[in-house]
Amino acid sequence: MSVRVRFAPSPTGALHIGGVRTALYNYLFAKKNKGTFILRIEDTDQTRFVVGAEEYIEQSLKWAGITPDEGVSNGGNYGPYRQSERKDIYKKYAQQLLDEGRAYYAFDTPEELGAMRDRLKEARVANPQYNAVTRMQMSNSLTLSAEETQAKIDAGEPYVIRIKLPRNEDIRFKDIVRGWVVVNTATLDDKILMKSDGMPTYHMANIVDDHLMEITHVIRGEEWLPSAPLHIYLYESFGWKAPEFAHLPLLLKPDGNGKLSKRAADQLGFPIFPLNWTDPVSGELSVGFKEAGYLPDAFINFLALLGWNPGGEKELFSIDDLIDAFSLDKINKAGAKFDIEKAKWFNQQYLKFMSDEEITDQFMALIDADIDRAKAKAIALSLKERVTFIQEMPEAGKFYFEAPSEYDEKVARKKWNEEASAKLLEFATELKEKSSYNKDSVKELLTEVLERDEMPIGRVMPALRLALTGQAGGPDLMEIVEILGADETFERIKKASEVLN
């Protein structure tokens, strides 16, 4: 049987980075096994529906390169892929459970449910539930006659459909990540399968769809582990084979203290959403990884290693390497600490891998100066190993476009001297006479000029850098001279001499 997996987000807001990781692991697992990756939108909870969230999910996956094989936008043979368009399917399956006595109608009003909970609390029941014990005191098709039940339905009384769990039975399954999980039904309650608005709950829709879409492996966040026993029971109730389960470890705050939340990310000043997201209610803008300057490949590499450990020292994995190395048994049980410095490190590495032409394109899009491509390319390449994000390049290379208006005071005090400046002017004057030069011949000329007076190169280098950039550090100095050109180099040395001598 070929592998079929799904990412099944609910469009209740922006997609959290943990959701992207879930999607990624599903995707990697599908590709590794030559299977199918499905995007299903679980939008049956109308009270939590957020406008724009579905589009946001799709755009985020697209940016990250996690492309579904089947789903809301690209279709497939198992659609529709949006649960709100599958209402009739769930009704049919709920009816099947009712007919077989595995589910029942419940008519209890919110007041009646509240009264039951109060009664149980008074009797010191720690965890009041609607279950095998309590359901026999409630208003449902187990306590009412068939005629009474039908009369209520015909009269249009609101009702829900609940699963009928056995009183005391172990449910067991083997999770790929967590091993054997055993839960007794006495600790569960008769969860609602169909709500009074005729919509299925998450549990019902999820199981029916995973079955009908022939999902072989459910790979999802650990927060769904408590629901898994009920899901297993539902598969049994329908007489269906359950898929395999792999519950992924939580993403933790950098200090390992609790779940990584938007609040924690905001406080620590890093993104938590893949793309910019404007909260439709508060209007608050959250900057995404994309807009913060992360390259999608770096983001994916970083994310893949948050909770999955292929073993060995290797850290840089292209998407193909990830697919090749991926397996569910290397997913960690323990939560994964989120480390934004590591994310930045990955970005820097991927910036280095970027082709010269690509980095030139991106750099040119960021600057509004009117310069030719060859010069832009030279500037971009001189800067690429000196920044973490492409967006930092215009600022880091500002001196290429403007002569410095200020000079680093400390360097000026320690390294600037008239002798050096005179020597530098001599060098620049001679450079101006050359018809062509590159960083190597610039270096040769400077060495030659200095040798005449037996002046060590270390005496003039900091001064030259100061004159050209105003700063103490930066790209290769000979490269800067080559890019600025002889005339500009001369002018800047002259100006610095006037200001600093």
Ligand code: GLU
């Ligand atoms: N709709 C659920 C969510 O929002 C899906 C959980 C699952 O994968 O079963 O995460």
